[in-house]
Amino acid sequence: MVARREGLSHGGTIMKSTDYEHLPNPRQLFSRMLLLIAASILLDTLLLALFVTTGAAPAWVPLAYAAVALGYCGTFYLLIASGWSERFRDSGLALAQLAVAALIQLVFMAAAPTVALYFVSLLFVVFGMASLRLRITEALVALLCISIALASVIVFVPTVLVIPSATALERALVGVCIVLTLARCTALGLYGSHLRVQLGRRHALIKASLVTSESRQVSVAEALHDDLGQELAGISLLLSACATRLKREHYTGVGEVADIAAQLRAAVEKARVLAVRAHPRWRATEERKAG
Numbered sequence: 001m002v003a004r005r006e007g008l009s010h011g012g013t014i015m016k017s018t019d020y021e022h023l024p025n026p027r028q029l030f031s032r033m034l035l036l037i038a039a040s041i042l043l044d045t046l047l048l049a050l051f052v053t054t055g056a057a058p059a060w061v062p063l064a065y066a067a068v069a070l071g072y073c074g075t076f077y078l079l080i081a082s083g084w085s086e087r088f089r090d091s092g093l094a095l096a097q098l099a100v101a102a103l104i105q106l107v108f109m110a111a112a113p114t115v116a117l118y119f120v121s122l123l124f125v126v127f128g129m130a131s132l133r134l135r136i137t138e139a140l141v142a143l144l145c146i147s148i149a150l151a152s153v154i155v156f157v158p159t160v161l162v163i164p165s166a167t168a169l170e171r172a173l174v175g176v177c178i179v180l181t182l183a184r185c186t187a188l189g190l191y192g193s194h195l196r197v198q199l200g201r202r203h204a205l206i207k208a209s210l211v212t213s214e215s216r217q218v219s220v221a222e223a224l225h226d227d228l229g230q231e232l233a234g235i236s237l238l239l240s241a242c243a244t245r246l247k248r249e250h251y252t253g254v255g256e257v258a259d260i261a262a263q264l265r266a267a268v269e270k271a272r273v274l275a276v277r278a279h280p281r282w283r284a285t286e287e288r289k290a291g
Contacts, residue, residue: 029092030085030093035077041065041066041070041073043180044069047173047176047177048061053169054164054167054173057115065104065108068104069104079093090133095138098130098134099142106123109153116157116159117163121178123150124181124185125184127143239260
């Protein structure tokens with residue numbers, strides 16, 4: 001990476017290396033997402049409490065849901081923020097989070113069927129959040145498993161499809177539930193777009209950094225070959241000529257001069273090899289010749 005004060009040019013735009021530092025790393029990103037989920041859980045708890053006031057849900061539901069869901073968030077937050085999850089390929093534990101979150105919704109659907117619609121709507125949000133980070137095969141497997149579990153709950157809990165509508169307040173709360181589900185799904189889409197923009201910026205910075213690094217390699221290789229290499233070669237020729245003259249004059253130290261000239265020739269060859277390895281075009285030419 002270039003020095004902090006230097007800019008990376010890409011597509012005519014100068015991007016500083018500090019821009020790269022401002023991009024969140026995966027651990028920060030996953031931790032922020034869990035904090036957003038925790039805020040969403042608090043909102044869900046409030047709405048479930050309103051359902052309790054209408055008599056549509058037992059009093060224990062919002063308290064139990066808040067305790068279980070926030071416990072889920074806190075556990076995964078600690079696993080990710082501490083760096084423990086980085087030992088796995090999926091450092092964000094997306095599949096594990098989806099499995100646990102979906103299980104929570106399904107259990108509460110079965111335990112509190114009178115407000116099961118609310119937990120069904122949360123399943124959409126849970127799956128939408130997880131799909132931002134799942135691979136295609138993981139998403140398909142998760143969709144199949146959750147669909148089977150959801151169908152089982154619907155089949156074996158007869159009242160799970162009941163929609164609270166006895167009073168105007170209940171109907172209003174159901175409407176709020178639907179609107180919030182649409183709003184959160186929309187927010188997930190916008191968040192996904194934001195992540196794609198950030199990934200695009202990161203890709204551009206990395207690409208510009210590679211271009212800058214290659215340009216420096218070319219400069220170093222050319223300086224090594226054209227400047228230092230030529231100077232060493234010239235000194236080697238002078239020493240060789242000096243050794244030849246001393247040999248004619250029967251100078252006793254001619255062998256040492258010849259050894260120095262040989263060492264310089266070896267150094268010139270090493271400089272040439274290093275220059276070729278550092279210069280992408282020269283390296284490609286040498287590889288073609290060798291092949």
